[in-house]
Amino acid sequence: MKIVDVVVTPIAFRDPPLLNATGVHEPLALRCVVQLHLDDGTIGLGESPGGRAETDRLIAAAEAVRGLDVFATNAARQAVHDALRPTVPRIEDRDGAWAPLEVACLDAQGRLMERPVCDLLGGPVRDSVPFSGYLFYKWSEHPALDGRPAIADEWGEVLDPDGVVAQARRMIELYGFRSLKLKGGVRPPDEEVAAVRALHDAFPQLPLRIDPNAAWTVETSRHVAREVEGFLAYLEDPTGGIAGMGEVARATAVPLATNMVVSNLEHIRPALEHSAVQVLLLDHHLWGGLRRSRGLALFCEALSIGVSMHSNSHLGISLAAMTHLAASVPHLTYACDTHYPWNAPDDVVRSGALRFVDGSVPVPTGPGLGVELDHEVLDRLHRVYLASGRDRRDDTGYMRRIDPAYDPALPRW
């Protein structure tokens, strides 16, 4: 069954003004949707981070898989790497271009065989996948800019511990999350410690984590680790670099998690040598697809490294893929991350297949990923992308337009 065409559609969808260590989410998040066509008419779906560079790489990768058998994903990945290697030096970027194609191949395989994607990964070990409520410091609105009026959202401003707890409460009411993650690196570290402490006081049963995206020095990270030891499930990327993470790890019993310092196979050996990572966040978008991510989880099992899952702003195709992957991983030791609640209103998949029940997403049972594309929404989001003139994610540039004094240099504290 041959791949005869791959349609790559760059899209843009609404995103609230969520704050992080490098700035603030822009009003539109960028993403690509892949429709992979087989010679019998079967179509497989994939989703990836967007922007001009990402779209161009994905189109080049798509060109490399045209004509290949949809089951030949090992060879197709090699073809993509071979095609991109001369111009795309980073492994993550090449695997990032391949990943949505692998997902689309598996979706198409599943449709052909009338089996869910999860079954192509050895089948589910759980019927639903636990996700954590992803909490953000945020503004009440995207400020008026360039003649565009302000864009408010229903979640309001969150800049202090009370706001974080209120956001968590609402997230839990809406989705039933049974663990919580705070995106940190925004407020001074002691304020963020106060916020996770307030979360712990409000929800003493829920596992908590904080992710400042390497905004802290080793010394600050050690200080925070001392403050949160005993009630934080893990501390994610407190500081930058494998050596720095290792220094922090040696000073605390709080497990350190990462999606930043270990993002391709070459990072694994130094991470082990520095004992820098106790929890690895899978991300099939970064690691070249679902099957390689499963292999990575086995690796973590071998080394008694915990496993969670990373998320960027994403829509339902990615959520379905993440759910099928996580359902198939026996050694999933923490709830997965997802931005989905922040972006679901603009989802490109037809509603019905994906929902949260007690903070978990039941594994879609339909063939393939189990989701269907809403072509009207896809067309609309593609037009939004074209009209936006945007070509890359730029949280820092956006922040600086509003606060020209903003300094994105890290570590900040």
Add this chain to the structure above:
Amino acid sequence: MKIVDVVVTPIAFRDPPLLNATGVHEPLALRCVVQLHLDDGTIGLGESPGGRAETDRLIAAAEAVRGLDVFATNAARQAVHDALRPTVPRIEDRDGAWAPLEVACLDAQGRLMERPVCDLLGGPVRDSVPFSGYLFYKWSEHPALDGRPAIADEWGEVLDPDGVVAQARRMIELYGFRSLKLKGGVRPPDEEVAAVRALHDAFPQLPLRIDPNAAWTVETSRHVAREVEGFLAYLEDPTGGIAGMGEVARATAVPLATNMVVSNLEHIRPALEHSAVQVLLLDHHLWGGLRRSRGLALFCEALSIGVSMHSNSHLGISLAAMTHLAASVPHLTYACDTHYPWNAPDDVVRSGALRFVDGSVPVPTGPGLGVELDHEVLDRLHRVYLASGRDRRDDTGYMRRIDPAYDPALPRW
């Protein structure tokens, strides 16, 4: 698609008097054949090491998977481990009981979907899989014993370098092998060094390896390593234990390979800490099936550890499974081992699907494993098993019946 029945058939087949570090192969090798029946009549095949304990574990494992979906292999493995854990403490033994069931599930899945098993592992990255010619010191015959007459074979006696070279020459003529492995641990180390040196002189283009199965001390291993440095591709399990392997590794540039000191996930961390292993031999029979073995190969890729494949005496179901696995592993850095040429005359699969071309086995293209069971042969080999009264492999016991002074203690030199 449910598993409704699993038929486990213990068999015994002819084996030449091949010598190794713990004795000599008996006239009959023991193996199990699995026929896994689905509710629609589809049957999947698997093969595993045999003997009473192995058969009993496999029957218990089969009981644990009955009623499960054939695609739910992750959950089925867990069910097998749960069922066996109370009475089977070794991970390898539990995964060894599960492995032929996983292969049978994948064979059945492939038949259902009319795709080769390789495609369930991401598809082939090579059309045929290179194997090495597996050379053995051997007797000319199984001596007369217990009123049974002597059993000669066409390969004759091999006890010195000339014999090893002659055996290699014949292996290459028959099968076209482009690399060679000598089972060592039989003759004094300097004689074995002379044998691999003679091989190198006779076949200077062919990668060579020797496997004494931990028959040597660290000191002897270092001595041998010095002798073979520069012309041996790798040295397999020269000495026992991870620490000992690490000591040898530090003294030589010859890569050390193993299937002995790293045989389950728990061995990986200490092996890394001791830098004890530069080449890992995959064995799906030991590591819980084809998908976990692929994950292990990814792990090796991550750590720049070479990958080859281990073999015990086996028949065509295992050869097909090994070939599908190896075809799907991009990071296969050496030709695989196989005993198949020694045992092929008693194969339980119908001839035609498996053949060697220039030392490589073309990946079977039929659905599933691509091999069919020869029920007449299976019945015959099962009767041979029953009549043999044998319940376990005992190379040492057999050797001692012929040479009562034989001391199997290792290291021997």
